[in-house]
Amino acid sequence: MxxxxxxxxxEDIASLSAYEQVMLSGKLYVGRDQVHRLLFGMIEGNExxxxxxxxxxxxxxxxxxxxEGMVIGACGPTTSARMDPxxxxxxxxxxxxxxxxxxxxxxxxxxxxxxxxxxxQAFGGCGALYAQAVKKVTPIAFGELGPEALIELxxxxxxxxxxxxxxxxxxxxx
Amino acid sequence: MNLAERIRDALMYAVVExxxxxxxxxxxxxxxxxxxxxxxxxxxxxxxxxxxxxxNLEIAKEKRLPMCQDTGLFLVFVDVGKExxxxxxxxxxxxxxxxxxAVEASYYRRSVVEEPVFARKNTKNNMPPAIYYNVVExxxxxxxxxxxxxxxxxxxxxxxxxxxxxxEAVIKAVGEIVTLAGGKPCPPIFIGVGLGGTMDRAAYLSKxxxxxxxxxxxxxxxxxxxxxxxxxHVQTLGIGSGGMGGVITALSVAIEAEPTHIAGMPxxxxxxxxxxxxAKVVYKEGEDA
Numbered sequence: 001m002x003x004x005x006x007x008x009x010x011e012d013i014a015s016l017s018a019y020e021q022v023m024l025s026g027k028l029y030v031g032r033d034q035v036h037r038l039l040f041g042m043i044e045g046n047e048x049x050x051x052x053x054x055x056x057x058x059x060x061x062x063x064x065x066x067x068e069g070m071v072i073g074a075c076g077p078t079t080s081a082r083m084d085p086x087x088x089x090x091x092x093x094x095x096x097x098x099x100x101x102x103x104x105x106x107x108x109x110x111x112x113x114x115x116x117x118x119x120x121q122a123f124g125g126c127g128a129l130y131a132q133a134v135k136k137v138t139p140i141a142f143g144e145l146g147p148e149a150l151i152e153l154x155x156x157x158x159x160x161x162x163x164x165x166x167x168x169x170x171x172x173x174x
Numbered sequence: 175m176n177l178a179e180r181i182r183d184a185l186m187y188a189v190v191e192x193x194x195x196x197x198x199x200x201x202x203x204x205x206x207x208x209x210x211x212x213x214x215x216x217x218x219x220x221x222x223x224x225x226x227x228x229x230n231l232e233i234a235k236e237k238r239l240p241m242c243q244d245t246g247l248f249l250v251f252v253d254v255g256k257e258x259x260x261x262x263x264x265x266x267x268x269x270x271x272x273x274x275x276a277v278e279a280s281y282y283r284r285s286v287v288e289e290p291v292f293a294r295k296n297t298k299n300n301m302p303p304a305i306y307y308n309v310v311e312x313x314x315x316x317x318x319x320x321x322x323x324x325x326x327x328x329x330x331x332x333x334x335x336x337x338x339x340x341x342e343a344v345i346k347a348v349g350e351i352v353t354l355a356g357g358k359p360c361p362p363i364f365i366g367v368g369l370g371g372t373m374d375r376a377a378y379l380s381k382x383x384x385x386x387x388x389x390x391x392x393x394x395x396x397x398x399x400x401x402x403x404x405x406x407h408v409q410t411l412g413i414g415s416g417g418m419g420g421v422i423t424a425l426s427v428a429i430e431a432e433p434t435h436i437a438g439m440p441x442x443x444x445x446x447x448x449x450x451x452x453a454k455v456v457y458k459e460g461e462d463a
Contacts, residue, residue, distance in 0.1 A: 019215050019219055019418075021222060061243065062243060062244075062283065062285075063243050063283070064239075064240050064245060064281050064282065064283035065281045065282075065283065065284075066281075067237075067238075067239065067281050070237075070239075073239065073240065073243065073281050073283070074234075074239055074241065074242055074243035074245075074281075074283075076230075076243055076244075078244070078325060079325045079328065079358045081358055082328075101325075101357065101358075101360065101416065102325075102356065102357040102358035102359075102417055103356050103358065103417060121357075121416060121417075121418075123223055123226035123227065123230070123416065124223075124325070124360035124447070125227065125230070125241065125242040125244075125360045125447055125448060125449045126226050126227060126229075127230070127234075127239070127240055127241060127242040127244075128230050128231075128233040128234035128237060128239045128240070128241055128242075129226060129229055129230035129233055131233075131237075131239060132233060146284060146296050146298070147284060147285070147296075159226065161222065161223075161416075161418070171216075171219060171417070171418050171419065172356065172357060172417060
């Protein structure tokens with residue numbers, strides 16, 4: 001088990017291999033289906049993005065409401081494959097790390113290798129577990145999307161497994 | 175407590191804690207990975223996934239937090255006894271009130287949109303539930319609710335098989351559907367299989383199959399064997415917990431079957447994630463409605 005600080009450095013990313021377990025601490029962005037559709041549209045239309053994708057981490061997630069005394073509710077990963085049509089474009093724009101669950105398309109795998117990026121898998125369905133790792137939530141954009149809005153999280157000891165490494169090594173290829 | 179309050183309480187429990195039958199299968203998967211998977215990378219990663227699931231369930235229980243942020247779509251199955259004097263309107267009202275109260279009290283995520291294609295505007299209260307009514311013998315009204323997550327629902331599928339295909343065609347088709355699902359639906363999964371009827375009836379039956387206590391096999395010997403054969407086949411696919419590889423991909427297979435047409439063998443497969451969340455309320459004649 002390795003402990004790493006977000007955003008991950010190029011050296012960190014290069015040093016990780018499929019199946020490795022990692023604890024992340026630091027800041028990451030959260031965005032899922034609609035955020036991807038919107039960011040993709042902005043890139044296509046040469047518009048200014050609400051976040052800088054260079055070296056950024058995006059976690060595919062939509063939280064349940066925060067009970068009193070907590071900063072967030074259950075917040076486990078959603079299925080990454082639905083982001084596949086958009087991810088290569090985001091990776092080519094500098095996105096470094098994606099966190100979600102489940103396999104990715106061939107095009108995403110190629111874009112990961114091309115950009116020396118990384119795909120991490122969070123534990124699917126473990127919303128309560130991840131709620132313990134979130135220390136702070138900051139709204140960033142698209143607030144009208146409710147649970148699908150673009151937000152920033154500050155996390156501590158956020159557990160993941162390397163699913164597709166920067167060389168294309170994958171836990172899904174059997 | 176009236177019917178709406180009983181539904182609310184059952185839903186408040188179901189979003190936080192799993193029933194014993196489901197917990198038993200998750201523990202079984204953990205043991206199987208240890209005994210059969212040994213030190214392989216896939217099995218080791220699968221064990222890490224199962225350990226995270228078990229820890230997650232402990233935290234959810236302690237904090238009374240939904241175990242998963244996808245608190246699902248309310249899928250409601252109402253079996254109305256022929257002799258029941260409870261009006262259907264009253265039943266539907268209790269379901270709506272019970273669901274709404276649980277959404278508020280247990281911090282359900284607002285995951286429902288008004289229409290599927292265009293604006294997809296959030297209803298902001300998880301309403302409406304999808305309700306099926308069914309007439310049965312007796313006077314009880316049995317209300318069963320699945321909190322159906324959509325990571326797994328997106329992997330569910332229908333096939334219109336050849337009527338001469340037999341058990342072999344069924345096993346092969348389920349295997350293909352589960353292979354296509356891979357690590358997407360949060361495996362280890364529960365598999366509900368609907369056979370017979372029409373395309374829509376098979377889909378309905380596949381959901382009803384998910385309602386059954388996972389410790390209980392089909393009452394008919396041939397279908398019980400088919401459940402076992404499908405499960406054995408699915409375990410050979412090597413998907414494993416979290417799609418990481420390993421020896422256990424599915425936790426159970428349940429089949430519901432009914433009469434069909436001479437020209438067809440409709441098959442539907444409903445996939446549920448390990449977070450197989452179910453609520454059940456039985457209303458007896460004369461109780462507080």
